[in-house]
Amino acid sequence: MRPVMTQRYRHSLVAILVCTLTLLSALGSGTAFLASDAQAAPLLLEGKKTLFQRVVSHPGARLVATPAADAAVVKDNITPFTVFYVFARNEGWVQVGTGTVSPEGWLEAPKTTEWNQSLTLLFTPRTGRDPVLFFKTETALNDVCATSDMNARLEKLGTEATSLLQGDKTPPADFPVIASEPADAAGAVSEKRFYLMPILAMKDPFDGVKFLRVASIDPGSLGGDKDGKGGPPKTGIALVIDTTISMKPYIDQSLNVVRQIYDKIEKDKLEDNVGFAVVAFRNSTKATPGLGYVAEVVSDFATAKDRKNLEEKLAKVQEATVSSHDFNEDSLAGIYKAVEALKWGDYSSRLILLITDAGPLKSTDKHVSVSMGPSELNDFARQKGIWITALHIKSPGGSKNHAYAEQSYRALSKLSGNRSNYQVVAAPTAAAGAKQFAEVAKVLASGMVDMVKNTASGKIMTKPKDEKPQKLTPEEEAARMAATLGYAMQLEYLGKANENQAPSVVSSWIADMDLKRLAKSEQSPSVEVAVLLTKNQLNDLSAQIKSIIDSGERTKKTDSRDFFQGVLSASTRMARDPNMPTQGKNLAELGILAEFLDGLPYKSDIMLLREEDWYRMSVGEQTSFINRLKSRLARYEEYDRDRANWESFGQSNPGDWVYRVPLSMLP
Numbered sequence: 001m002r003p004v005m006t007q008r009y010r011h012s013l014v015a016i017l018v019c020t021l022t023l024l025s026a027l028g029s030g031t032a033f034l035a036s037d038a039q040a041a042p043l044l045l046e047g048k049k050t051l052f053q054r055v056v057s058h059p060g061a062r063l064v065a066t067p068a069a070d071a072a073v074v075k076d077n078i079t080p081f082t083v084f085y086v087f088a089r090n091e092g093w094v095q096v097g098t099g100t101v102s103p104e105g106w107l108e109a110p111k112t113t114e115w116n117q118s119l120t121l122l123f124t125p126r127t128g129r130d131p132v133l134f135f136k137t138e139t140a141l142n143d144v145c146a147t148s149d150m151n152a153r154l155e156k157l158g159t160e161a162t163s164l165l166q167g168d169k170t171p172p173a174d175f176p177v178i179a180s181e182p183a184d185a186a187g188a189v190s191e192k193r194f195y196l197m198p199i200l201a202m203k204d205p206f207d208g209v210k211f212l213r214v215a216s217i218d219p220g221s222l223g224g225d226k227d228g229k230g231g232p233p234k235t236g237i238a239l240v241i242d243t244t245i246s247m248k249p250y251i252d253q254s255l256n257v258v259r260q261i262y263d264k265i266e267k268d269k270l271e272d273n274v275g276f277a278v279v280a281f282r283n284s285t286k287a288t289p290g291l292g293y294v295a296e297v298v299s300d301f302a303t304a305k306d307r308k309n310l311e312e313k314l315a316k317v318q319e320a321t322v323s324s325h326d327f328n329e330d331s332l333a334g335i336y337k338a339v340e341a342l343k344w345g346d347y348s349s350r351l352i353l354l355i356t357d358a359g360p361l362k363s364t365d366k367h368v369s370v371s372m373g374p375s376e377l378n379d380f381a382r383q384k385g386i387w388i389t390a391l392h393i394k395s396p397g398g399s400k401n402h403a404y405a406e407q408s409y410r411a412l413s414k415l416s417g418n419r420s421n422y423q424v425v426a427a428p429t430a431a432a433g434a435k436q437f438a439e440v441a442k443v444l445a446s447g448m449v450d451m452v453k454n455t456a457s458g459k460i461m462t463k464p465k466d467e468k469p470q471k472l473t474p475e476e477e478a479a480r481m482a483a484t485l486g487y488a489m490q491l492e493y494l495g496k497a498n499e500n501q502a503p504s505v506v507s508s509w510i511a512d513m514d515l516k517r518l519a520k521s522e523q524s525p526s527v528e529v530a531v532l533l534t535k536n537q538l539n540d541l542s543a544q545i546k547s548i549i550d551s552g553e554r555t556k557k558t559d560s561r562d563f564f565q566g567v568l569s570a571s572t573r574m575a576r577d578p579n580m581p582t583q584g585k586n587l588a589e590l591g592i593l594a595e596f597l598d599g600l601p602y603k604s605d606i607m608l609l610r611e612e613d614w615y616r617m618s619v620g621e622q623t624s625f626i627n628r629l630k631s632r633l634a635r636y637e638e639y640d641r642d643r644a645n646w647e648s649f650g651q652s653n654p655g656d657w658v659y660r661v662p663l664s665m666l667p
Contacts, residue, residue, distance in 0.1 A: 042085035042100055045116055053086040054577070055094060055112035056198060058217055063105035067093035074105040079649045081196055081217070081532065081658065083115065083579075099579070113198055113215040117576050117600055121197035121214060121512075121527040122660065123181060123502070124416040126188045127488045128464045130154070130516045131181035132526050133161060134216070134508035138203060140176035141211055141509045150519040179216070179503030184460055187494025192385070194647045194660075195502040196532070202601035208523050209513045210601060216502050232270075232456030233493040235448050236301050236347030238277040240334040241317070242356035244291075248319040249434035250355055250393065254278075255314045257438055261445045262311075265304045273452050275301035277342050278314050281334030283324035284367035290322035294330055294369055295337040301347070325367065327401050331360045332370045332377055335388065335412070339381050348496065349489045350386040351448060353441065354412070357393035357427070359405030363627035371634030373627075374411035379665055380638055383645055385492075387485060388413045389421040389444060393433055417525045421485060423477060440478040447482025451490050461487045529602045529663040535640065536655040537578040542636045544570045545667055549629050567629070571604050571667040604666035635665055 042052040059080040064071040067090040084096035087103040094112060097103040123132065135141040147153050161180040164171035171177075182188060189195070201213035239254055241247070258276055265274050278298040282291045298317055302310040331354060338352050361368040372380060381388055390409035394402050406422070413421040425440060427433020454461055464484045472480065494500075514524040533541070548566050617625075639645075639659055646657040 042087050042097070043089075051116070052100065052577070054115050055084050055086055055096065055107070056115040056196070056217075057082045057084065057107065058111045058113065061107055061111035063096075063107060065105055067091070067095070067106045071106070077650075078107070079651055079656075081649060083118075083532075084112070113217065114200055115198045117199070118531050118533075118578060119199050119575060119600070119602060119663065120530050120532055120660065121199065121212070122191070122530050123189055124525050124528050125191070125488045126184075126491045127415050127419060127484050129514040129524050129526055130158060130463075131183055132510055133157060133177050133181075133515070134179040134214075134503055134505055134510055135176055136178045136508065137176070138211055138213070138509045141511065142205055143176070144515070145206065145209075145511070145518070151516065154515050154519065178508050179505045181503065182495065182498075182500050184463060184491065187496075187498050187500055188488075188491035189500045189502050190492060190495040191382075192496070192645075193499075193501070197502065197527070199601055200507065206518075209511050209518055211509055212512055212527075212601065213507060213509050215507055216505050232273055232452055233348045233489070234273050234275070234346055235349040235452050235489075236275050236277065236342075236344055236351070237445055237448055238279060238301075238338045238342055238350075238352045240279045240281065240331070240338050240352055240354045242282075242329055242331065242334075242358065243280040243317060244282050244320045244324055244329055244358070245322075246319070246357060246395070246397075246430070249430050250357075250437055251314075251317050251319060253434045253438040254355065254441070255311065257441045257445060258307075258314060259311060260442055261449065262304045262307045264446060264449055268449065268453050270449065270452055270456070271304040273303075273456070274449055275303045275347065276307075276310055277301045277338070278310065278317070279334050279338045279342070280317055281330055281337070282320055283326070283330045283361070284369065287325035287367045288322060291320050291324065295333040297337065297341050300343055326361065326365060327358055327398065328361045328365070328405075329356065329358045330367075330369055331356050331358070332368075332372070332374065332412075335377055335381070336370045336372070339377075339384060339386060344384070344386065348385075348493055349448070349451070350384075351485070351489075352381065352386055352388045353444065354388065354390045354409070355393070355437070355441070356391075357395055357398055357433075359401050360408050360412075363631060364623060371630055372638070373631040374408045375414070376631050376635040376665065378412050378414050379635065379662060383642060387421065387489070389423070389481070389485070391423055391425050391437065391440060393425045393427050393437065395427040395430075395433060416528065417523055419524070421481060423474070423481060425474065436474055439475050443475055443478040444482050447479065447486050448489075450482075451486035454486075455490055455493060461490050463487060530660040531574055531663055531666065532658055533574065533578060533661050534655060535646065535657050535659070537574070538636055538639060538659065538661070539655075540578075541570060541574055541667075542633060542640075545629055545633050545636075549626060549633065567667055572600075574666055575600060575602075575604065575663065602663055604663050629667060632665060632667055 045051045045053055057078045057080060061078040062073060063075040063078055065074055066072075082098070084098060084107070085100055086094050086096055088095035089109075092109050093106045094109050095103045095106050144150065144153055144157065157177060160175070161177045162183045164175060165177070165180055196217040197214045198217075199212050199214055203211040205211055239258070241251060241254055243251060261276070265271060277300050279295060280293070280298050281295040282293060285291050285294055299310040299313045335352060335354065344350055360374065363373060370377070378388060390413045392405055392409050398405075410420040410422045415421060423440060425433055425437045427436070451461065461483070464480065464487055510527070511518070512525060512527050514526045517524040548570065639661065646659050648654075648657045651657060
């Protein structure tokens with residue numbers, strides 16, 4: 001019986017500011033291509049009038065003058081992942097150029113991969129999903145999904161893949177799987193390791209899942225991916241605590257939890273392997289000077305050997321004596337302070353535990369101190385290897401705020417798909433809430449210590465079960481969350497220690513959702529879509545978005561179409577071809593926007609907006625969208641500063657360094 005797939009996710013329309021917009025300059029630079037200029041033109045994609053063929057170079061590729069092995073070398077050791085336009089093809093060779101004006105030489109076709117958009121894939125964290133299987137053919141993948149007992153078939157395939165694809169073994173010719181993500185005992189592919197999985201083709205066989213033909217390219221060891229070698233992982237847990245009025249019981253209980261966990265650490269003889277830090281946050285001191293601070297570090301990381309100093313500092317933390325200007329507090333300032341100010345360098349496993357009874361200040365609040373929103377801040381932390389868990393205290397007094405706060409903190413603590421590290425702490429009274437908080441926080445922190453203990457002893461943690469029981473106590477829910485997070489952290493650590501690579505295959509088919517969950521009509525992404533951008537391209541995108549924001553805030557509702565097309569053009573160009581010259585006009589004005597959108601297997605939320613809904617937006621929705629663009633712009637500024645995740649591949653010019661920007665972070 002064919003498995004029942006869940007209904008495809010329906011995009012919820014976001015709001016947009018409707019206003020006039022002057023013509024925007026194009027991203028990138030270059031001379032416009034004229035269709036009649038055939039001699040200088042790259043080859044067009046089949047059936048397209050404006051989209052050019054492109055390839056991405058593999059490690060070891062070199063550029064030569066003519067299509068022959070003994071030809072003069074134009075450039076040796078081409079930088080891996082360089083994107084070229086294709087001008088001609090000749091028996092195993094492709095004539096290429098980095099721009100659209102003229103070719104620069106020839107590359108061996110086997111040293112390139114067709115790449116007609118700028119989308120690539122990353123593995124999602126292993127929070128309960130199975131390793132991705134790479135199938136030889138689309139038919140082989142489809143046969144597994146169409147079988148009457150999909151789950152049993154996957155169990156058998158996974159076991160056989162682990163055995164047959166190890167070392168120098170040659171699997172049988174009829175074995176349908178060509179490669180597999182590392183099994184649990186080996187660890188996951190580190191998120192820090194730079195590899196590339198271009199999307200070569202896409203099919204929609206069932207609702208809720210895409211079949212993707214991909215190439216997996218790994219440039220080898222690039223350094224900086226050996227955290228944790230030589231011993232068990234060091235785990236840093238940062239408590240980010242709301243210290244406004246009403247939070248005194250939770251501040252006191254935080255100290256009790258820290259003391260109990262330190263005791264456990266000492267008992268398990270892991271004094272050097274787990275550290276605690278504390279960050280306190282309140283709200284705007286401009287709006288309410290009596291609050292004293294917006295966010296401050298109470299104590300940087302301290303292991304059990306230095307516990308006295310941290311415990312003394314935490315014991316002195318008091319709740320505010322005056323009320324803030326809004327029920328929401330500046331919790332995002334506390335998160336940002338923890339990410340940026342604490343010394344995470346010694347810790348390979350990193351966790352922030354947010355403790356609050358209010359939502360974050362809204363982007364429309366003039367006193368908000370962090371420009372990034374919850375989603376952008378989640379991406380900011382994850383790029384630095386930090387997981388965020390939100391403990392949301394729900395008291396009767398904040399009932400009108402609960403829905404907004406929950407939505408925000410689920411985005412802040414998002415894992416993948418609709419999964420998040422978010423847990424409610426029920427607080428019908430302050431005493432009951434503080435008691436439940438202490439129990440939940442202790443379970444979560446203990447789970448992290450157990451992960452360190454298991455890894456130190458060589459014990460591989462058991463993958464959490466797929467099913468979520470219908471009724472769990474708060475402590476059981478916390479234990480389940482800790483097990484899921486600990487499992488993913490351990491695999492990430494082992495992947496770094498083992499220097500795991502993504503499977504290197506020329507071409508294969510994968511599902512973009514975890515197949516085991518699909519067999520149960522559940523959706524859990526196995527891959528995340530990203531866009532490979534250079535520093536120059538990111539700077540161009542930032543400049544255009546800033547121009548859009550400035551124009552939107554200056555103008556009124558009269559010429560909404562220009563504004564809509566301006567934002568859409570910026571997003572679409574980055575996903576399809578960031579370098580395409582457009583002579584200072586946006587894609588809509590050139591009449592090619594529909595062609596750019598056509599055939600893209602994934603789209604950012606802006607690309608999914610429908611223009612017919614554009615004109616029905618309220619003023620509040622318009623303002624919200626402008627603020628959302630500001631949040632994205634702030635995230636781009638952090639990408640630019642994030643030296644650790646830019647990869648040069650030998651390029652001396654920083655403008656040519658590349659970064660994998662999640663598609664969800666495009667406008």
